Amino acid sequence: MTETLATYSLVAIYSAMAVYALAFVFFTVDLAKRASLAPEPVAATAATGQLTAARGGTTTLERTETVTTRKRGRFERAGFALTVIAWLLHLGGAVLRGLANGYVPWSNMFEFSLMMSLIVVLVFLVIQFWLDLGYLGAYITGAALIVLGIGTTNFYVDVTPLAVPLQSVWLVIHVFVAILGTSFFALGAGLSLLQLLQSRREASGKTDGFLSTVPDADKLETLAYRVIVIGFVFWTFTLIAGAIWAERAWGRYWGWDTKEVWTFIIWTIYAGYIHARATRGWRGTRSAVLSLIGFGAVIFNYTVVNLFMKGLHAYSGL
Amino acid sequence: MSRPSDYVDAATPDTARRPEITQPGLGPLGYLRFFWRQLTSMRTALVLLLLLAIAAVPGSMWPQRSSDPNGVIQFFADNPDLAPVLDSFQLFDVYTSVWFSAIYLLLFVSLIGCVIPRTTHHLKALRASPPKTPARLERLPGFTSRIEPNLDAATAIDSARDLLRSSGYRVQLFNGKDLSASAERGYLRETGNLVFHSALVGILVAVGIGGGFSFSGQKVVIEGQPFVNVLAGYDSFNPGRFAGEHSLEPFRMTLDDFSVVYEEENLRAYGTPTDFTASVTTYLPREEGQPGEVKVNHPLAVAGTNVYLLGNGYAPTITVRDGEGNIAFDSSVPFLPQDQNLTSLGVIKVPDALPEQLGMIGFFYPAAGELHSGALTSVHPDLVNPVLTLRVYTGDLGLDSGAPKSVYSLETDTLTEVVGGDSGVDTIELRPGESAELPNGLGTVTFESKDPDAGPNNWADSVPRFASFDIHHVPSQGWVLVFAILVLGGLLASLFVPRRRMWVKAVELPDGGIRIEYAGLARGEDPTLEDAVADIAERHARKLTT
Numbered sequence: 001m002t003e004t005l006a007t008y009s010l011v012a013i014y015s016a017m018a019v020y021a022l023a024f025v026f027f028t029v030d031l032a033k034r035a036s037l038a039p040e041p042v043a044a045t046a047a048t049g050q051l052t053a054a055r056g057g058t059t060t061l062e063r064t065e066t067v068t069t070r071k072r073g074r075f076e077r078a079g080f081a082l083t084v085i086a087w088l089l090h091l092g093g094a095v096l097r098g099l100a101n102g103y104v105p106w107s108n109m110f111e112f113s114l115m116m117s118l119i120v121v122l123v124f125l126v127i128q129f130w131l132d133l134g135y136l137g138a139y140i141t142g143a144a145l146i147v148l149g150i151g152t153t154n155f156y157v158d159v160t161p162l163a164v165p166l167q168s169v170w171l172v173i174h175v176f177v178a179i180l181g182t183s184f185f186a187l188g189a190g191l192s193l194l195q196l197l198q199s200r201r202e203a204s205g206k207t208d209g210f211l212s213t214v215p216d217a218d219k220l221e222t223l224a225y226r227v228i229v230i231g232f233v234f235w236t237f238t239l240i241a242g243a244i245w246a247e248r249a250w251g252r253y254w255g256w257d258t259k260e261v262w263t264f265i266i267w268t269i270y271a272g273y274i275h276a277r278a279t280r281g282w283r284g285t286r287s288a289v290l291s292l293i294g295f296g297a298v299i300f301n302y303t304v305v306n307l308f309m310k311g312l313h314a315y316s317g318l
Numbered sequence: 319m320s321r322p323s324d325y326v327d328a329a330t331p332d333t334a335r336r337p338e339i340t341q342p343g344l345g346p347l348g349y350l351r352f353f354w355r356q357l358t359s360m361r362t363a364l365v366l367l368l369l370l371a372i373a374a375v376p377g378s379m380w381p382q383r384s385s386d387p388n389g390v391i392q393f394f395a396d397n398p399d400l401a402p403v404l405d406s407f408q409l410f411d412v413y414t415s416v417w418f419s420a421i422y423l424l425l426f427v428s429l430i431g432c433v434i435p436r437t438t439h440h441l442k443a444l445r446a447s448p449p450k451t452p453a454r455l456e457r458l459p460g461f462t463s464r465i466e467p468n469l470d471a472a473t474a475i476d477s478a479r480d481l482l483r484s485s486g487y488r489v490q491l492f493n494g495k496d497l498s499a500s501a502e503r504g505y506l507r508e509t510g511n512l513v514f515h516s517a518l519v520g521i522l523v524a525v526g527i528g529g530g531f532s533f534s535g536q537k538v539v540i541e542g543q544p545f546v547n548v549l550a551g552y553d554s555f556n557p558g559r560f561a562g563e564h565s566l567e568p569f570r571m572t573l574d575d576f577s578v579v580y581e582e583e584n585l586r587a588y589g590t591p592t593d594f595t596a597s598v599t600t601y602l603p604r605e606e607g608q609p610g611e612v613k614v615n616h617p618l619a620v621a622g623t624n625v626y627l628l629g630n631g632y633a634p635t636i637t638v639r640d641g642e643g644n645i646a647f648d649s650s651v652p653f654l655p656q657d658q659n660l661t662s663l664g665v666i667k668v669p670d671a672l673p674e675q676l677g678m679i680g681f682f683y684p685a686a687g688e689l690h691s692g693a694l695t696s697v698h699p700d701l702v703n704p705v706l707t708l709r710v711y712t713g714d715l716g717l718d719s720g721a722p723k724s725v726y727s728l729e730t731d732t733l734t735e736v737v738g739g740d741s742g743v744d745t746i747e748l749r750p751g752e753s754a755e756l757p758n759g760l761g762t763v764t765f766e767s768k769d770p771d772a773g774p775n776n777w778a779d780s781v782p783r784f785a786s787f788d789i790h791h792v793p794s795q796g797w798v799l800v801f802a803i804l805v806l807g808g809l810l811a812s813l814f815v816p817r818r819r820m821w822v823k824a825v826e827l828p829d830g831g832i833r834i835e836y837a838g839l840a841r842g843e844d845p846t847l848e849d850a851v852a853d854i855a856e857r858h859a860r861k862l863t864t
Contacts, residue, residue: 002584160587164594168615226845229813236809240802249615251534251626251790253798254525255385256413258378268371272364279360280324290368297371309378310389 002100006159009096012089013114013152019086020145026079027137033073034135034210076134080125083141087121090144094118100159106175107166109306113151115176117144119183131223135214139190170245178238182298184231185270189295191224192288199285221284225277228291232270239263250312259313262301269294322359322432357424358431366425373421377412380404384413426522433515440508447490451498451821458821458837460851464859467831471497471824474834477861478822481854487820498823503816507842510811517804524801528794530559533566535789540633540650541782544572547623547789565791567621570601574609576630576783580700589659589698596627596785612787622791629786631655632662634682634706634750635766640671641759647671652784653682654726659696660684665728666708669717671761677711677728678763684781701777706765708746709738710756736760750780817841820854834858 072080094114098105105111124140127133162171199217201209214220242263243253254260273290276282305311344352356362381389390410394401408415455461466474478499479489487501535552539545547570549555549563557565579593599607600620610618617624631653638647646668653664661683668676685702686694694705711733717723736757738745746754750767772780819839824832836858838851 158586159584161581161584161590161592164591164614167593170615222843222845225843229843233806233809233813236806240806243802244799245615247795248617249626250628251617251624251788252792253795256377256382257385261374261378265371265374268367268374272367272371275360275364275367278326279364280326281361282364283326305378310381310386 002102002159005096005100009093009100010152012093012096013148016086016089016093017145017148017152019082019089020141020148023079023082023086024138024141024145026075026082027134027141030073030075030079031135031138031210033075034213035208072132072134076137079137079141080128080134083121083137084125086141086144087118087125090114090118090121090148097159101162103162104172104176106179107162107171108157109155109302110151110157112175112179112302113147113155115179116182116186117147117151119179120144120186123183123187133223135194135210136187136190139193140187143186143190165249168245168248170241170248174238174241174245177234177241181231181234181238182302184227184234185295185298188224188228188231188291191220191227192291192295195220195224195288196285196292199288217284221277221288224288224291225274228270228273228294232267232274235263235267235270239267255312257313258305258309258311259301262297262305266294266297266301269297321436322363323355324360326360354431357428363425363428363432366421366428370418370421370425373418374412376409380409380412382412383410422522426519429515430519433512433519436508437512440505440512443508444505448488448500448502448819451492451494451500451823452837453495455821455823455835455837458839460848461835461837462852462855463833463835464855465827465831465833466862469824469832469862471826471832474824474832474858474862475499475822478834478858481858481861482820482822485854496823496825498821501820501822502818503820504818504841506811507815507817508812510808510813510815512808513804514808514812517801517808520801521798521805524794524797528792528797531561531565532790532792532794533557533561534791536628536786537789538652538784538786539571539573540652540784541573541576543650544570545787546570547621552789561791567623568603569621569623571620571625572599572601572607573597573785574599576785578630578700578783580698589700591699594627594630596630596787598625612785624790626788626790627785628788629655631660631784631786632682632684633782633784634664634680635768635782636666636680636706637764637766638666638668638671638676638761639764640668640673640676640761642672643761644672646676646761650782650784651680653680657696658699660699661696665726667715667717667725667728669715674712674760675715676756676760677713677715677730677733678708679711679728679730680706680708682706682781701779701781704750704777704781706746706748707738708748708754708763710736710746710760710763712736712760750777813843816844816846816850818844818847818850820851822854822858 094105097111097114101107106115121140121144124133124136194211194214195217198211198214198220201211202217206212215223242260246255246257246260247253269290273287273294276287276290306313381387381393383390393410404410408417412418452458475491475497479491482489482499482501485503487503488505489499489501492498492500533556535555537545537551537553545551547566547568549566573596575595575597577595577597578591581587581590581592594614596612598610598612598618600610600618601607602621610620612618612625612627614627617626619625633650633652635650636647637645640646647666647670651664651666653662655662661681664680664682666676666678666680668678681694683694683696683703683705684700685696685698686705687697687703689695694707711728711730713733715723716729716732723729735741737743743757746763748754748763748765750765750772751770753762753764755762767780768782769779772778818841821835821837823835825835826832834855836851836855838847840847
């Protein structure tokens with residue numbers, strides 16, 4: 001039974017990867033299309049001050065604002081549809097893996113990569129209800145594809161009983177919140193990267209390319225900040241929950257284990273990022289670079305620290 | 319000034335407009351003030367934060383004495399030239415090193431220097447009324463207005479005041495050229511920010527002071543044997559600066575049974591342990607023994623001290639009779655596991671054997687299987703086919719030299735090998751209950767079976783197990799947790815509570831009626847300000863109609 005479920009899980013994951021690949025193609029074509037088309041802002045009059053008639057008073061429109069709304073292109077919409085399908089398959093793969101395990105599907109590196117990409121895509125899809133982040137579609141589907149690809153080929157492990165040290169309610173909490181934090185940092189890194197590209201374009205004065213259909217660098221920075229701040233809260237919680245678990249499992253809440261060290265380093269870098277946003281002369285490019293360094297540390301923590309460094313967090317299963 | 323001068327919202331310094339600055343000479347106090355300014359500036363805090371991140375990296379590159387003391391010893395053995403150089407830079411004690419401490423202490427001084435003036439400023443702000451309504455609201459975010467021909471200013475503003483108050487704003491009415499309500503909310507944002515930073519200081523203090531009063535110790539306990547919580551009862555003991563023998567609460571704990579559950583269904587994980595249980599009985603002074611359990615992730619609290627289960631293995635019971643027929647050794651010896659299947663290595667020292675002292679190096683295989691080379695290995699961690707192999711040495715074990723010796727290693731350089739290896743005598747191979755004769759009339763060695771009925775069909779209880787316990791007492795960790803929760807709460811408030819000002823102004827129109835104007839101002843990150851202004855305007859309109 002376990003074996004069957006694990007196999008179905010893999011089938012679902014591979015299918016999800018195929019559909020992500022298609023979605024990636026569509027998003028990339030969309031970016032190319034954006035680059036070839038001259039920016040066509042659709043001018044729409046939006047009433048920001050309009051109110052319904054109040055007590056027989058005349059309602060006057062005091063202020064109008066020209067908002068540029070962009071209609072989603074055909075390829076972008078196809079990309080989204082495919083991403084939703086891929087995500088559902090992806091979700092199915094994760095659920096099946098959990099059923100095969102008999103416990104939460106985030107106890108080793110493979111499962112972490114499975115869940116992390118799942119959450120990134122979910123956050124990306126959910127955000128669309130508030131913000132048009134279609135320009136990130138290629139980044140997100142591409143990242144999900146790479147993460148799943150490495151996860152299934154390099155980190156895959158068979159379903160095994162949950163190792164004794166991981167038999168704790170904190171596995172559910174601590175690791176899941178770490179996954180959430182990582183996902184938000186990943187999204188933030190994408191926005192910061194785009195911000196750097198955008199500010200370079202703005203400096204050069206170029207008006208074409210797909211970046212001209214993307215919000216300006218300031219707006220991107222604000223978006224990145226909001227996403228990263230959420231990631232930072234999750235990361236702080238991960239740190240605290242990890243300390244509580246470490247106390248239960250190892251008898252000390254903090255011991256500078258390599259994983260603890262890197263979790264601390266990441267926390268400090270992002271704390272630096274948040275301060276940079278509030279420091280004159282550090283907004284803009286510098287804070288974006290910090291965000292990318294922070295995400296670099298996240299990736300390092302997940303790969304090099306897990307695979308090559310000695311420590312107590314030896315859960316890769318490899 | 320509440321915030322550092324380079325805080326992003328602070329007024330822009332006008333030095334840029336004055337290219338030539340004639341700076342007066344600074345006295346000693348002036349320099350102090352200058353350095354203090356520098357230290358408490360945002361830029362310094364930021365650089366110190368990033369430095370702290372960089373300084374923490376080496377601790378993950380090289381083994382640390384605090385977390386991996388054996389790794390350090392190994393590193394010294396492997397890199398005799400490099401290690402002392404690294405050590406002189408304290409790279410094996412990164413987190414207690416001078417340079418790491420310097421960075422975080424400076425950071426915390428900078429933090430305190432920043433937080434204190436902000437706290438006093440915030441306390442004042444908490445008692446102050448919202449500022450006067452700006453003369454022109456049109457240019458402020460979210461500005462919106464509406465004509466109300468049948469209303470007077472007083473009614474409109476009174477109702478706006480009630481609305482803002484019920485929405486959590488602090489409101490002050492102003493009657494300048496026009497009647498207006500000035501409101502502010504979100505003081506919790508700054509409170510949270512200050513709580514966050516203060517709680518970080520709290521963590522540092524709690525860790526610093528608490529560390530002095532805490533201790534940790536390790537003890538290997540074999541089934542059936544007791545652990546007594548006195549200094550001599552520990553195998554190793556690491557007290558804080560103010561902890562010691564006096565910190566130990568009197569109690570005794572016996573390990574009654576150690577049981578392991580192995581995976582037997584999933585063939586890809588066959589033999590993986592899925593549960594460890596150490597059944598113990600604890601005795602407090604003048605009290606009956608209390609049964610208890612220590613499991614991984616489930617420490618046992620005894621007399622304010624926590625007992626953690628960190629390791630386990632086998633402790634074969636061995637009896638050695640010397641050449642004169644006397645029992646020279648009779649004890650269970652913890653063998654250290656070498657692999658997943660508990661191939662275990664142990665050392666037996668028999669200094670009382672006559673005519674010569676005996677030393678033995680033993681391998682224990684709970685489920686012995688033969689490799690193609692003929693060598694033994696263990697194929698399962700449970701007692702399936704227990705085999706003990708021994709190599710025997712004679713000579714001076716060096717125990718009388720006065721220097722401390724590890725019970726887990728035997729220095730064979732000065733000893734003569736009499737069994738196994740190059741001695742010409744085959745390595746002794748024993749199953750529980752079996753004995754073997756030592757050559758040259760040196761005596762006999764017996765691998766005792768714990769269960770007299772054990773045999774080829776069931777070895778389950780033939781060899782006692784040991785559990786290795788960590789015993790910790792960290793009196794401050796509750797405080798650390800409290801501060802950590804405050805950190806999280808403060809962080810949430812400081813990032814997500816919007817601090818904003820809101821104004822409602824009623825401008826009386828020359829031909830009767832009024833124009834009500836609404837506008838807001840964000841103080842800090844506030845993505846929903848415009849929506850909030852629109853929401854207030856709408857609710858106000860609805861309120862005025864009913």
